[in-house]
Amino acid sequence: MYIKYLDNCQWENIALLPYKDGDTHYKSITKQILFEGLEDIPCQLRYFEIAPEGYSTLEHHQHAHLVIILSGEGEVLLGDRVFPVRGKDIITIPAHTWHQFRATKGHPLGFLCLVNVERDKPVLPAEDDLALLRRDPVIAAFIRS
Amino acid sequence: MYIKYLDNCQWENIALLPYKDGDTHYKSITKQILFEGLEDIPCQLRYFEIAPEGYSTLEHHQHAHLVIILSGEGEVLLGDRVFPVRGKDIITIPAHTWHQFRATKGHPLGFLCLVNVERDKPVLPAEDDLALLRRDPVIAAFIRS
Numbered sequence: 001m002y003i004k005y006l007d008n009c010q011w012e013n014i015a016l017l018p019y020k021d022g023d024t025h026y027k028s029i030t031k032q033i034l035f036e037g038l039e040d041i042p043c044q045l046r047y048f049e050i051a052p053e054g055y056s057t058l059e060h061h062q063h064a065h066l067v068i069i070l071s072g073e074g075e076v077l078l079g080d081r082v083f084p085v086r087g088k089d090i091i092t093i094p095a096h097t098w099h100q101f102r103a104t105k106g107h108p109l110g111f112l113c114l115v116n117v118e119r120d121k122p123v124l125p126a127e128d129d130l131a132l133l134r135r136d137p138v139i140a141a142f143i144r145s
Numbered sequence: 146m147y148i149k150y151l152d153n154c155q156w157e158n159i160a161l162l163p164y165k166d167g168d169t170h171y172k173s174i175t176k177q178i179l180f181e182g183l184e185d186i187p188c189q190l191r192y193f194e195i196a197p198e199g200y201s202t203l204e205h206h207q208h209a210h211l212v213i214i215l216s217g218e219g220e221v222l223l224g225d226r227v228f229p230v231r232g233k234d235i236i237t238i239p240a241h242t243w244h245q246f247r248a249t250k251g252h253p254l255g256f257l258c259l260v261n262v263e264r265d266k267p268v269l270p271a272e273d274d275l276a277l278l279r280r281d282p283v284i285a286a287f288i289r290s
Contacts, residue, residue, distance in 0.1 A: 002223060005214075005233035034235050039209040040261040043188060045235075064184040068213070068257065069150075070233065078147060088150035088215065090179050090190075112213065114259070116185040 003034060009049055009071060009110050019048065020057065025124060025145055028054025037117045044117050049110040050074065050103040055144045058100040063119035065093035067111050074109035075142065076101050082142050098133065100143060148179060154194050154216060154255050164193065165202065170269060170290055173199025182262045189262050194255040195219065195248040200289045203245040208264035210238035212256050219254035220287065221246050227287050243278065245288060
């Protein structure tokens, strides 16, 4: 199957979706589902795009992520570090690693994210999780929740 | 884990490899292994780059491919059709579908290719396979072997 890219970060016959249902701990982010798994590849591929100043949910979960930055630039919290990211950087996120993507650079941040088709729901931080994360001043300044 | 893209289609601490061992039915193509699987993502992610006029092996196999064009442009044989491809196009290749990538447009063609970490070896065309493929003049003109 051939899924044609149409410019402007959209693909032919792929719907532009809300980022999540039932979670409001994010800002200015859209989702497109590009691949739902095929035969021996039990993975879903999504494209997320965060508008400038937007961010994904600060969360962790059992399932792993493989992320490929596709356009723009921004930053990501990955465990206990914040990394700058831009096109073609690769980020792998193991189980139960706190992560959050932010479009901090005045540009949108677009990235592909691969997950298993069967996966658990993300866990959001409780107040004591936030207190622990905020012990590092770099993380305290970075996270949005 | 954060794998930084270094420009020039290379990533930090990622080796530039030969495309394949023990197969000479390709031309001007390199491989980089970006991801070897993690927890519930049992997949390997490779980046292949084909120099202008180069091509990947014409082959089929049991394992599926998820391909994301990352740079440049070219064409792909996918089953019984040839598609033009360029950056951010997505191609899914089911089991036992003949496929071949070619950098036909005077530019390199760079693409990510996701496969299961456990997979069968590709099958190359026998003379009767080639005869069948060549019954379509578009495919006859396209394939290299």
